[in-house]
Amino acid sequence: MQTQILEKQDTEAFWEALAQCLSPNDLICGADVSETDIKDWSTEIPGKPIGLALPRSTQEVSEVLSLCNRHSIPVVPQGGRTGLAGGAVASDGALLLSLARMSGIEEIDTASATATVLAGTPLQTIQEAAEAEGMMFGLDLGPRGSCQIGGNISTNAGGNRVIRYGMTRDLVLGLEVVLADGRILSMLNRMPKNNAALDMKPLFIGSEGTLGVITRAVLKLHPGIAGANTALVALPDFDSALALLGHARRVLSDRVSAFEVMWADYFDAVLDVTGLRAPLESKAPLYVLIDMQGPDPEKENDLFHDMLAEAMEQGWVLDAALAQSQKDALDLWALRDGVTELLMTTRPTINFDVSVPIAKIGECVAHMRAALETDFPEMNRFFFGHIGDSNIHLVTGPLPADPNVEHRIESLVYEIVRNFSGSVSAEHGIGLHKKPWLKYSRSDEELTLLRELKQTLDPKGILNPGKVL
Amino acid sequence: MQTQILEKQDTEAFWEALAQCLSPNDLICGADVSETDIKDWSTEIPGKPIGLALPRSTQEVSEVLSLCNRHSIPVVPQGGRTGLAGGAVASDGALLLSLARMSGIEEIDTASATATVLAGTPLQTIQEAAEAEGMMFGLDLGPRGSCQIGGNISTNAGGNRVIRYGMTRDLVLGLEVVLADGRILSMLNRMPKNNAALDMKPLFIGSEGTLGVITRAVLKLHPGIAGANTALVALPDFDSALALLGHARRVLSDRVSAFEVMWADYFDAVLDVTGLRAPLESKAPLYVLIDMQGPDPEKENDLFHDMLAEAMEQGWVLDAALAQSQKDALDLWALRDGVTELLMTTRPTINFDVSVPIAKIGECVAHMRAALETDFPEMNRFFFGHIGDSNIHLVTGPLPADPNVEHRIESLVYEIVRNFSGSVSAEHGIGLHKKPWLKYSRSDEELTLLRELKQTLDPKGILNPGKVL
Numbered sequence: 001m002q003t004q005i006l007e008k009q010d011t012e013a014f015w016e017a018l019a020q021c022l023s024p025n026d027l028i029c030g031a032d033v034s035e036t037d038i039k040d041w042s043t044e045i046p047g048k049p050i051g052l053a054l055p056r057s058t059q060e061v062s063e064v065l066s067l068c069n070r071h072s073i074p075v076v077p078q079g080g081r082t083g084l085a086g087g088a089v090a091s092d093g094a095l096l097l098s099l100a101r102m103s104g105i106e107e108i109d110t111a112s113a114t115a116t117v118l119a120g121t122p123l124q125t126i127q128e129a130a131e132a133e134g135m136m137f138g139l140d141l142g143p144r145g146s147c148q149i150g151g152n153i154s155t156n157a158g159g160n161r162v163i164r165y166g167m168t169r170d171l172v173l174g175l176e177v178v179l180a181d182g183r184i185l186s187m188l189n190r191m192p193k194n195n196a197a198l199d200m201k202p203l204f205i206g207s208e209g210t211l212g213v214i215t216r217a218v219l220k221l222h223p224g225i226a227g228a229n230t231a232l233v234a235l236p237d238f239d240s241a242l243a244l245l246g247h248a249r250r251v252l253s254d255r256v257s258a259f260e261v262m263w264a265d266y267f268d269a270v271l272d273v274t275g276l277r278a279p280l281e282s283k284a285p286l287y288v289l290i291d292m293q294g295p296d297p298e299k300e301n302d303l304f305h306d307m308l309a310e311a312m313e314q315g316w317v318l319d320a321a322l323a324q325s326q327k328d329a330l331d332l333w334a335l336r337d338g339v340t341e342l343l344m345t346t347r348p349t350i351n352f353d354v355s356v357p358i359a360k361i362g363e364c365v366a367h368m369r370a371a372l373e374t375d376f377p378e379m380n381r382f383f384f385g386h387i388g389d390s391n392i393h394l395v396t397g398p399l400p401a402d403p404n405v406e407h408r409i410e411s412l413v414y415e416i417v418r419n420f421s422g423s424v425s426a427e428h429g430i431g432l433h434k435k436p437w438l439k440y441s442r443s444d445e446e447l448t449l450l451r452e453l454k455q456t457l458d459p460k461g462i463l464n465p466g467k468v469l
Numbered sequence: 470m471q472t473q474i475l476e477k478q479d480t481e482a483f484w485e486a487l488a489q490c491l492s493p494n495d496l497i498c499g500a501d502v503s504e505t506d507i508k509d510w511s512t513e514i515p516g517k518p519i520g521l522a523l524p525r526s527t528q529e530v531s532e533v534l535s536l537c538n539r540h541s542i543p544v545v546p547q548g549g550r551t552g553l554a555g556g557a558v559a560s561d562g563a564l565l566l567s568l569a570r571m572s573g574i575e576e577i578d579t580a581s582a583t584a585t586v587l588a589g590t591p592l593q594t595i596q597e598a599a600e601a602e603g604m605m606f607g608l609d610l611g612p613r614g615s616c617q618i619g620g621n622i623s624t625n626a627g628g629n630r631v632i633r634y635g636m637t638r639d640l641v642l643g644l645e646v647v648l649a650d651g652r653i654l655s656m657l658n659r660m661p662k663n664n665a666a667l668d669m670k671p672l673f674i675g676s677e678g679t680l681g682v683i684t685r686a687v688l689k690l691h692p693g694i695a696g697a698n699t700a701l702v703a704l705p706d707f708d709s710a711l712a713l714l715g716h717a718r719r720v721l722s723d724r725v726s727a728f729e730v731m732w733a734d735y736f737d738a739v740l741d742v743t744g745l746r747a748p749l750e751s752k753a754p755l756y757v758l759i760d761m762q763g764p765d766p767e768k769e770n771d772l773f774h775d776m777l778a779e780a781m782e783q784g785w786v787l788d789a790a791l792a793q794s795q796k797d798a799l800d801l802w803a804l805r806d807g808v809t810e811l812l813m814t815t816r817p818t819i820n821f822d823v824s825v826p827i828a829k830i831g832e833c834v835a836h837m838r839a840a841l842e843t844d845f846p847e848m849n850r851f852f853f854g855h856i857g858d859s860n861i862h863l864v865t866g867p868l869p870a871d872p873n874v875e876h877r878i879e880s881l882v883y884e885i886v887r888n889f890s891g892s893v894s895a896e897h898g899i900g901l902h903k904k905p906w907l908k909y910s911r912s913d914e915e916l917t918l919l920r921e922l923k924q925t926l927d928p929k930g931i932l933n934p935g936k937v938l
Binding site: 109110111112113114134155156158162163166167169170179183184185186187188189190191192193194195196197198199200202203205206207211222223224242245246249250251253254255294295296299303355356357358359360386388389390391421422423424425426427428429430434438441442443445446448449450452453455456457468469 | 578579580581582583603624625627631632635636638639648652653654655656657658659660661662663664665666667668669671672674675676680691692693711714715718719720722723724763764765768772824825826827828829855857858859860890891892893894895896897898899903907910911912914915917918919921922924925926937938
C-alpha cells in the first residue's frame with residue numbers, strides 16, 4: 001500500500017514539474033491523446049502513452065528530457081509518424097515527445113549551400129525553400145508533405161534520389177541534439193570539411209530516437225535542377241541492367257538520378273491493375289526507368305540519347321521509350337508508382353525493403369522467387385528496386401490464411417538476405433517491426449557494442465525503449 | 470624492491486606472450502626500432518616506444534591488442550605516418566602497431582563499384598587497381614604513394630577532390646575494426662543502403678586510432694574519368710569567387726572536381742619563388758584554378774567554355790587562361806602546387822589548415838590578414854584554399870625569433886576561426902599538434918561526450934593515449 005501511495009505522489013510530482021516545462025496547450029494528458037498521435041504508418045499496435053508533450057524550443061525539450069530521466073519515464077520521440085518500421089508508435093507508460101511545434105527554416109545560405117532548419121519542419125517545406133533560392137535539397141520521399149526532417153534524420157531516410165545524393169546521412173552537415181539527461185549537444189557545423197576530432201553526429205542519424213532527440217539541423221543543399229531526361233528501357237537479363245548502370249554512370253557522370261528496376265512480374269501486374277498503356281511493344285524479363293536530372297535537360301538530350309543508343313548497340317537494351325515531354329515522363333513514372341495500386345490488390349501484404357551487394361541482386365531475386373514459388377505457390381510476388389542503391393523491394397500477397405504465415409515468409413526472405421550478406425532493412429529502419437530479424441544482418445559483437453553505446457548515452461534507457469534493440 | 474621484481478616479471482611475461490602472437494620477424498624490440506618508425510610528418514617530438522609490432526592478420530592484431538589491454542600497455546596504431554598533426558608519433562612506453570604488413574586488395578567489384586582492401590594498402594595502389602578496372606577511387610592527396618588507407622580512414626583524410634567525392638568518410642562503405650580489448654568488429658557492409666540499426670563505422674573514421682584499429686575496409690568507387698578541362702581565372706573579389714562557384718556547380722552539375730582559390734599574396738609569391746611564367750597578363754586580387762573532370766573532356770569542352778564566358782559576362786571573371794593540352798593543365802596546377810617551394814623559403818613556418826562556412830571565407834581571410842599585418846608585420850602570410858570545401862590554408866613565416874611566437878600566432882589565427890564558428894582542423898586532424906586548440910571548435914558538452922565514448926570503447930585508455938583528447 002505504502003509503495004502505491006509513494007508512487008502516486010511521485011507521479012503527481014512528475015506531472016506538476018512537466019506542466020512547468022511547457023505552455024498549457026503544449027501538454028496533452030493520457031486519455032486525451034488522439035488515436036492518430038499514438039501510431040505511425042506501420043502495422044505495429046501502439047501502447048497507451050501517459051501523455052503527449054509538444055515543446056516549442058530546444059530548452060523545453062531539454063527540460064522535459066531531464067525531468068523524464070530523473071523520474072525514469074520512457075519517452076517516444078515523434079516526427080511526422082510516417083515511418084514503416086514502428087519506430088514512432090507509442091509505448092505503454094511513455095511520454096510522446098512530438099517535435100511538430102519546432103518547425104521552420106532558420107536560414108538558407110546559398111553561398112555555403114546550406115539550410116539551417118528546426119527538427120519539426122516538413123521535408124516539403126525545406127524542398128520548396130531551397131527551390132525558391134535556386135537550390136535543391138537532395139532528399140525526396142513519398143510522404144514529403146507529412147514527414148519531418150528530424151524524423152528523416154533519425155531514421156536516415158532514403159527515398160527517390162539516393163543514387164545521386166545519398167541517404168539522409170550524406171545530407172546532414174550539422175545537428176543539435178538533446179541527450180537523455182537533458183544535455184544539449186550543439187554540433188551545428190556548417191563546413192563540408194571539419195576534422196576537429198571525431199564527428200559524433202552519426203550516433204544520432206539512423207538510431208531512431210534511441211540515443212538522443214534531434215532538435216535542429218544544418219543540411220547540405222545542391223544546385224537547382226531544371227528538369228530531367230527520362231526513359232523506360234527493356235532488358236534481356238539482370239547482367240544487362242548492371243552493364244547499363246555502369247555505362248550510364250560513366251557517360252553521364254554523377255547525373256543519373258534514378259535507376260529503377262522492375263522485374264516482369266511487377267511490371268505486368270502494374271499494367272494490369274492500373275490499366276496504364278504499355279509504353280513498349282514487346283515483353284522483356286526486366287525493365288529499367290532511368291532519369292538524368294540536370295540544369296538544362298534540352299542541352300543534355302543528345303548525351304542521354306547517345307548513351308541509350310550505345311547501350312542498344314551493346315545488346316544491353318532491347319527497346320526504349322524516351323519521354324518527349326514532362327507528361328511522357330510522368331506517364332513512365334506512373335508505372336513505377338503503380339505499386340500503390342498493386343498493394344491494394346494484394347492485401348494482406350508483406351512489403352519487403354532489403355538490400356544486398358549490387359552485383360548479387362539478380363541472383364538474390366532469383367533465389368527469393370524460386371523459394372517463394374515453392375513454399376507459397378498461391379501467393380503473388382512482385383520484385384522491383386533501386387539497384388544503384390543496392391535496394392530490393394518485394395511485395396508479397398495476398399497472404400494465405402495461416403496465423404504463422406507472416407513469420408514463415410519473413411523467415412524465408414531474410415534467410416536468403418543473410419546468405420547474400422545483405423541488410424534486412426535497406427531504408428525503412430528497424431523500429432519494432434524488424435527487431436526479430438536484426439541479428440540476421442548484425443553480428444553479436446556489433447549488437448554488444450550497440451548496447452554499450454546505448455548504456456553510455458542513455459543509461460536509464462528512457463529513450464524510445466523497446467525499439468531497435 | 471618487491472614491486473620492481475613483480476614489474477619485471479610482468480614485463481617479461483608480456484614480452485613472452487607478445488612474441489607468441491607474432492612471427493619472429495614481425496616484432497622489433499625497444500632500441501631496435503628505427504628513428505623513422507617513431508615519427509610522422511609532423512614536427513611533434515616522438516617518445517620512446519617499447520617496440521614495434523607488424524601483424525599480418527586481423528587475428529594477430531586482435532591478439533596483440535587483447536594482450537596489451539590486459540597488461541595496460543599503451544598502443545600507437547600506425548599507417549604510412551604521413552599525417553601532419555602527430556597522430557602517429559611514438560609515445561613513451563607504447564607499443565607501435567604498424568599495419569604495413571597487412572597490405573593488399575582483396576576484391577574490386579565493378580558492378581557494385583566497391584573495393585575491399587586491407588588497412589595497410591597504400592592509397593596509390595588502390596587508385597591504380599581501380600583505374601585498371603575502368604573505375605576510380607575518389608580520394609587523392611600528395612603522399613599517395615606512402616600513406617595507407619587505414620591511416621586515411623582513421624584520420625578522415627581530405628585532399629584534392631573533396632569538392633566532388635567528399636572526405637574519406639564519404640568513401641567508406643564497410644570496415645573491420647579491432648577494439649581495444651581485442652574484440653573484432655566486422656562491419657564489412659557493401660551496400661550503399663543499409664538501415665539495419667545505427668551505423669557504427671563513423672566512430673572509427675576520424676578518431677585517429679583512439680577508439681579502435683582499422684584492419685580492413687570496403688571502399689566506394691566511382692566511374693573512371695578520362696581527363697579534365699582546366700582553367701585559371703582572375704577575379705575582382707571574393708564575392709565573385711562565390712558567384713563563380715555557385716554558377717559552375719549549377720552549370721556543370723557535380724563535375725567540378727577542383728576549385729582552388731589563391732589570393733594575390735600567395736599567387737605572386739609562388740611566381741616569384743618558382744620562376745613560373747604568369748599565365749595571365751593582368752594582376753588581380755584573387756585567382757581560381759578550376760577543374761572539371763569527366764569521361765570525355767573533348768565533348769564537354771564547349772560546356773566548360775560557355776560556363777566561363779557567362780561568368781566573364783557577369784563580371785565575376787576578369788580574365789581566363791584555358792588549358793589547351795595536358796601540359797597546359799600541368800603548368801597551371803604547378804602554380805597551386807608551388808606551395809612546396811614557397812614553404813622552403815618561409816622557414817620556420819606555420820602551415821594552417823582551418824575551415825569556416827564558405828560564405829564567410831573572404832571576410833575571415835581579411836580579418837586574419839589584417840591582424841597578422843598588425844601584430845607580425847615582418848612576417849609573410851600566404852592564403853589559398855579549397856573554398857568549395859570551406860577549407861583555408863595559410864602559410865606564415867619566417868617566424869620571428871621569439872620562443873612564444875608560435876603560440877601567439879596560433880592563438881591569433883584560431884581565435885578568429887572560433888569567432889567565425891570555424892574548425893581549427895579542416896583536414897589534418899588533431900593528433901598532438903592541435904590538442905590545445907580543440908576547445909576552440911568543440912563545446913564542453915561535446916568534449917564530455919567524446920570522453921564518455923572513449924571510456925566505453927577503451928576503458929583502460931590504451932589506444933593512442935594522449936592524442937586528440
